[in-house]
Amino acid sequence: MPATRDTYDPALTLRQARAAYFEANGFGADGGYNKTRVHLKLGWIPMVIPNPPARVAAVRFHDLHHIVTGYQTDWRGEFEISCFEIAAGCGALWFAWLINLGGVAGGLWLMPRRCARAWARGRATGGLYRTTFDDALLDRTVGELTTSLDLDRADPTPTSTDWLGLVGTGLAITAAGLAPIAAILGGLWAWLA
Numbered sequence: 001m002p003a004t005r006d007t008y009d010p011a012l013t014l015r016q017a018r019a020a021y022f023e024a025n026g027f028g029a030d031g032g033y034n035k036t037r038v039h040l041k042l043g044w045i046p047m048v049i050p051n052p053p054a055r056v057a058a059v060r061f062h063d064l065h066h067i068v069t070g071y072q073t074d075w076r077g078e079f080e081i082s083c084f085e086i087a088a089g090c091g092a093l094w095f096a097w098l099i100n101l102g103g104v105a106g107g108l109w110l111m112p113r114r115c116a117r118a119w120a121r122g123r124a125t126g127g128l129y130r131t132t133f134d135d136a137l138l139d140r141t142v143g144e145l146t147t148s149l150d151l152d153r154a155d156p157t158p159t160s161t162d163w164l165g166l167v168g169t170g171l172a173i174t175a176a177g178l179a180p181i182a183a184i185l186g187g188l189w190a191w192l193a
Helices: 014-025 053-069 075-088 094-110 112-125 135-139 142-148 160-192
Strands: 037-042 045-050
Touching: 014 053, 014 135, 014 142, 053 075, 053 094, 053 142, 075 094, 075 112, 075 160, 094 112, 094 160, 112 160
Parallel strands: none
Antiparallel strands: 037 045
């Protein structure tokens, strides 16, 4: 089943589209960038996370990616955009790498085909993490940015290289996440033996 995508008028500036995106998602007029903590949901599990400057720096681009890719802000869309952003590259924004790698692992296990398509799209098109976030970027239109990132083309079919990248990344992150659990269980087993 193809992903449902949110669309924005190509004539809108990114600033205008971002304001509509913030309103549609209930993020507040500034997208929550000035909050000290952010309330999120992981599926049905509510979470509160800190909102340090590193997160804000990454989320400013992440929000624009939602606008130009059309990936929604539900958990499926977040898995897709995580795969898109990792494949496109997150530049020097370590927080973007951190949050997106978890999304790649989750997406690999829960919706591998959609995530493979998003991965292939990221590899083929690129993203914004290596650009400067400024007024000039926000003054560009949705259509201009969509075209300059080659997001106006049909989504590429995932190749074996795309699948290898997605699966390798997802398995590595899954293993890294399970390693502490395995160590605790191994220690408990040794203690009980």
